[in-house]
Amino acid sequence: MPNLTRRSLLKAGTSLAALMGLGPSAASALAQGLKQMAAGHAPVLWLQGQSCSGCSISLLNTERPGPLELLTGGTLSLKFHSTLSAATGHVAVDVVDTWIKAGGFILVAEGSIPAGMPEGCMFGGKPVGEQMLAAARKAQAVITVGTCASYGGIPGSAGNPTGAVSVVKFLHEQKVEAKIIRIPGCPAHPDWVVGTLAHVLTFGPPALDEDGRPQAFFGKMMHDNCPRRGDYERDHFAQYFGEDGCMYELGCSGPTTRADCAWRLWNGGTNSCIHAASPCIGCAWEGFAADPDVPMYGVSAQQKKRDAPPPSPLPLRRVM
Amino acid sequence: MATTIKIDPVTRIEGHLAVDVEVEAGKVVRAHSSGEMFRGFEVILAGRDPLDAQQITQRICGICPISHATAAVLALDQAFGIVPPDNGRLLRNLLLGANFIQSHLTHFYHLSALDFVDVKAVANYTGSDRVLQGVKAWVAEQVESRAIHPAAPLLPGYNGTYLSNSEGNMLVVRHYVDALSMRRLAHKMGALFGGRLPHASAIVPGGVTQDITATNVTACGSMLRELRRFIDRAYIPDVVAVGKAFGDYFALGAGCGNFLSYGVFPETADGAKRLLGCGVLHGGKRARFDPAKISEDVRYSRFAAPSGLHPTKGRTTPEPTKAGAYSWIKAPRYDGHVMEVGPLARIMVAYHAGNKAVRSLVDRTVADMGVKVGDMVSVMGRHAARAIECKLVADACVRWLAALRPGTPDARPKPPKRDKDGKPIRPDTPEALKPDRANRPTCTRFRIPERGAGVGLTEAPRGALGHWLTITDQKIAAYQCVVPTTWNCSPRDDKGRPGAVEQALVGTPIADPAHPLEAARVVRSFDPCLACAVH
Numbered sequence: 001m002p003n004l005t006r007r008s009l010l011k012a013g014t015s016l017a018a019l020m021g022l023g024p025s026a027a028s029a030l031a032q033g034l035k036q037m038a039a040g041h042a043p044v045l046w047l048q049g050q051s052c053s054g055c056s057i058s059l060l061n062t063e064r065p066g067p068l069e070l071l072t073g074g075t076l077s078l079k080f081h082s083t084l085s086a087a088t089g090h091v092a093v094d095v096v097d098t099w100i101k102a103g104g105f106i107l108v109a110e111g112s113i114p115a116g117m118p119e120g121c122m123f124g125g126k127p128v129g130e131q132m133l134a135a136a137r138k139a140q141a142v143i144t145v146g147t148c149a150s151y152g153g154i155p156g157s158a159g160n161p162t163g164a165v166s167v168v169k170f171l172h173e174q175k176v177e178a179k180i181i182r183i184p185g186c187p188a189h190p191d192w193v194v195g196t197l198a199h200v201l202t203f204g205p206p207a208l209d210e211d212g213r214p215q216a217f218f219g220k221m222m223h224d225n226c227p228r229r230g231d232y233e234r235d236h237f238a239q240y241f242g243e244d245g246c247m248y249e250l251g252c253s254g255p256t257t258r259a260d261c262a263w264r265l266w267n268g269g270t271n272s273c274i275h276a277a278s279p280c281i282g283c284a285w286e287g288f289a290a291d292p293d294v295p296m297y298g299v300s301a302q303q304k305k306r307d308a309p310p311p312s313p314l315p316l317r318r319v320m
Numbered sequence: 321m322a323t324t325i326k327i328d329p330v331t332r333i334e335g336h337l338a339v340d341v342e343v344e345a346g347k348v349v350r351a352h353s354s355g356e357m358f359r360g361f362e363v364i365l366a367g368r369d370p371l372d373a374q375q376i377t378q379r380i381c382g383i384c385p386i387s388h389a390t391a392a393v394l395a396l397d398q399a400f401g402i403v404p405p406d407n408g409r410l411l412r413n414l415l416l417g418a419n420f421i422q423s424h425l426t427h428f429y430h431l432s433a434l435d436f437v438d439v440k441a442v443a444n445y446t447g448s449d450r451v452l453q454g455v456k457a458w459v460a461e462q463v464e465s466r467a468i469h470p471a472a473p474l475l476p477g478y479n480g481t482y483l484s485n486s487e488g489n490m491l492v493v494r495h496y497v498d499a500l501s502m503r504r505l506a507h508k509m510g511a512l513f514g515g516r517l518p519h520a521s522a523i524v525p526g527g528v529t530q531d532i533t534a535t536n537v538t539a540c541g542s543m544l545r546e547l548r549r550f551i552d553r554a555y556i557p558d559v560v561a562v563g564k565a566f567g568d569y570f571a572l573g574a575g576c577g578n579f580l581s582y583g584v585f586p587e588t589a590d591g592a593k594r595l596l597g598c599g600v601l602h603g604g605k606r607a608r609f610d611p612a613k614i615s616e617d618v619r620y621s622r623f624a625a626p627s628g629l630h631p632t633k634g635r636t637t638p639e640p641t642k643a644g645a646y647s648w649i650k651a652p653r654y655d656g657h658v659m660e661v662g663p664l665a666r667i668m669v670a671y672h673a674g675n676k677a678v679r680s681l682v683d684r685t686v687a688d689m690g691v692k693v694g695d696m697v698s699v700m701g702r703h704a705a706r707a708i709e710c711k712l713v714a715d716a717c718v719r720w721l722a723a724l725r726p727g728t729p730d731a732r733p734k735p736p737k738r739d740k741d742g743k744p745i746r747p748d749t750p751e752a753l754k755p756d757r758a759n760r761p762t763c764t765r766f767r768i769p770e771r772g773a774g775v776g777l778t779e780a781p782r783g784a785l786g787h788w789l790t791i792t793d794q795k796i797a798a799y800q801c802v803v804p805t806t807w808n809c810s811p812r813d814d815k816g817r818p819g820a821v822e823q824a825l826v827g828t829p830i831a832d833p834a835h836p837l838e839a840a841r842v843v844r845s846f847d848p849c850l851a852c853a854v855h
Binding site: 242 | 326327328329330331332333334335336338356357358359360361363364367368369370371372375376379380381382383385426430431434439454455458462467468469472473474475476477478497500501503504507508510511512513514515516517518519521522524526527529530531622636638640641648761762763765767768794834836837840851
């Protein structure tokens, strides 16, 4: 690490603030954060809204670095996570409040916010939306993990009963200025989360697309990396689950979903949805589950097509 | 004069739970369990394509998604009138088995252990274990750096009495670290057949899409060996050690003493025989399970009446500011009674049914812990039951793996068959839908009916799980779930009877109201999952 005078830290904090699109007042919080980083303790506050915890469980599947190394290896310090923290009850509320007051942490948000029903998600007796706002205002960076936090996901689908929205939308509607990095996925792949955190802590924010997604992971369509792309090119299509062939007619969302899972594979290079002969359901796609009338598979549509009566033959010419 | 202590949030569970306990003369006299997060999956599913069910319901929970996928496809199988081929049934068992192993290991080590183990003591470790030396160095460096909340997330915690035996303490800390790798390995094992975990894509109505190869079978066998070794040599001994060190927790947290299990891991195509059987234990007496006796009250839950509906008629109409309601969790009751579900329920039901493997393991473990079978109905008993069940499931996975039959290279369902005149048979007629036994597929074809109904009853790591579905016009007309933690963390029912956790907390001694560690231990023994409970 370069010379760590207070002056140099403040200077670094100011440029990082500018990079993040944050105001000059963020500089000193960032300087404090950088000091922590220099000591290998970049503080991370992981807050959950309407979440299934799948993205957290997925994160724990990280291979290199493994979860222990992630937590104790000196890059970051997970100050609070509801699933892992020893802190319970008022001790937990205290930890979160202390950090929100201090600022200078990276906020990782998982799960959607019930914007239409604040009672729909509470923490320590307060709506989680309020907590997320307070934390985002003081964070040096905000990363939304998973499709729920990034795009609303299943809880945020049309007609949902809580008015659930993504954390991104919630913060924008509440006029919180924060440059947000979006890591969708249902769940998010641990490599995407760990890789993004590592980039932020070592080099600053990674190259993002127009949606704030790291281009390294979301730059290509699933279709671009699909192991069955050859079948697609040869018009060899699977008709039923479990068959060989391109699964486009089974409703595969590969052509519209930006993610690299078919190349990266899941669970430490073990398998992937496509490799397991199941179509991509577009879980990292911005519209995942959003429209109840858009099914995840094309199986019903194919069945309807097969059921449709064949076109009637041309009428016979009567020979008079 | 009672003091009310709030534990909000209860951490190291899944999701948002608040518990409050009223304490008189140092003991809990009354407790309330409040589910604090609602999404409305049952509303979200209505009107969707039936095949969305096993994908969407997995997102009810990230720790037990395979359980929901299983319940969903069982309901869909019934609605479609199909039966998976043997390979499909076995693969579903392996997938659910991997999920059970992952969930139980995570629960004991990463969710519960910090209630019993003193992480601060690692600062005094003088042994030669490299991992523990590493953790010690990290704690020391954290404290020295004067960071706010050093060694988070393992600290700070409640003050209280933790494991005093230094060696035993260190062993559990070491295994906490090892278990991080083990739970990841269990998921890796499941991904071999599920495509990925959590949220596996390969589970579909009719079976599992992943085909069986010598490679994935061998890899699974290798991972299973390592997992079973850890369960036998670390997990169970650790539970025994913690059980002996905290013996008074065999006399705490008994709860309602009624147990319900739908049975899980079908050993036959018709599901009649299961690894862990179906049954009801009411006041210690066995009763035959009747699914018609399930109902959900909502008087104290944030939902509009009517109360007491069976899930086939169930409704989910949220009322976030309903007077008198204190939880987003409904109150399921069986034949009007409060029930506990989960590993303890399954083990007790199996024990009373005379299951030899269960009896042998339970008898041995209680002897090792210096207690009796009756003492299993307790905080410590729940941890023990979970560990015993983990071993049973892992051992059964060996059998299921060995029974898989890889197909020939073209083992997947073939393109349209031809009739005796050579004309192609429409692919979805009964003739064409007959499973191709010679090729040993892993899933069978199906037709989505215009109308239909199905029920999927299975067991998640945390207990009895049911999905009830009806189809109209080829769409989901209604979908209701009653999930394990809905039973366990249920609020009072219409008659004012507290749920299982609420009852289990009564009688718990609280040494320091500012640090209700004892109450937290009782709650966590149930392995609550709130995303599941409310859904």
